Amino acid sequence: MKLNGKCVGLQLLVWLLFFCQSYAQQGNPPPCSDVQEIKLDTDPLRRRILAEFLQACVRNKEFLPKYDKGIIHLHQYQNAHGEECWLLIPLIDDSYKDNPPTRFSDFDGDIILVYDADSVGYPYKTTGDIAARNRCLEQIIGDRVFTRPPNQTRWTSMIIPISNRRRKEGTRRNLTGNGGDIIIIFDKKGGYRKSIPV
Structure with missing residues (x-):
């Protein structure tokens, strides 16, 4: 009788462990x-x-470990040769709100926003309820990015040559190089190669 009770207890323990493991594998939605x-x-x-x-983003300071900021934009596309490509872009601001994606991935606690793109890696414009999508992404991303401040005027003392008129606004820098961007090109044999976008 004692042996039978121990077997039932052991079976119950095994079922409980199985249930807990199955529930844990469902993840947190x-x-x-x-x-x-x-x-x-x-x-x-x-x-x-x-x-x-991700390690390179931290090491090369594309992410800001001091402030614990950084997400990745991943543009999925096929190039002109029909090869699958990923354009990986590290970001620390909320520029995703201009064109919020419909998909994301949680990679060991880091958020990757996934876009479909054309054959050179430019993301397609997303459609649908952009405000609802941005609200959802704000919940998912949390404080992983900085909020971009609105543009303000910039004073300058510069005079435009020849016309001798005063310039109205200081210089803006919209393009600053690739900033850690990389293209991964997957080949049909199961390998890959890296390229830097120009």
């Missing part, structure tokens, strides 16, 4: 449904690429 969560690290190669890129 996103806080909203306007943006779909997808899995990007579907094989060891893709997992290694994403992990190395």
Whole structure:
């Protein structure tokens, strides 16, 4: 009788552990449904690429570890040769709000926003309820990015040559190089190569 009671207790413990493990593997669902969560690290190669890129972002200070800021934009596309490509872009501000994606991935606690793009990597303009999508992404991203301040006028003492008129506004820098961007080109044999966008 004692042995039978121990077996029942052991079976109950095994079922409880199985249930807890199954429940834990379901994960924590996103806080909203306007943006779909997808899995990007579907094989060891893709997992290694994403992990190395994130490490490089921290090491090269594209992310700001001091402020704990940084997300990734990933543009998925096929190039002119039909090869699958990822354009990986590190960001620390909320510029995603200009064109919010419909998909994202949680990679070990880091957020990757996923865009479909044309054959050279430019993301397609998203459609639908952009305000709802941005509200959803704000919940997912949280404080991982800085909020961009609105543009303000910039004073300058500069005089325009020849016309001798005073310049109305100081210089703006909209393009500052690739800032850590990288293109991953997957080949048909299961390998990949890296390229820097120009």
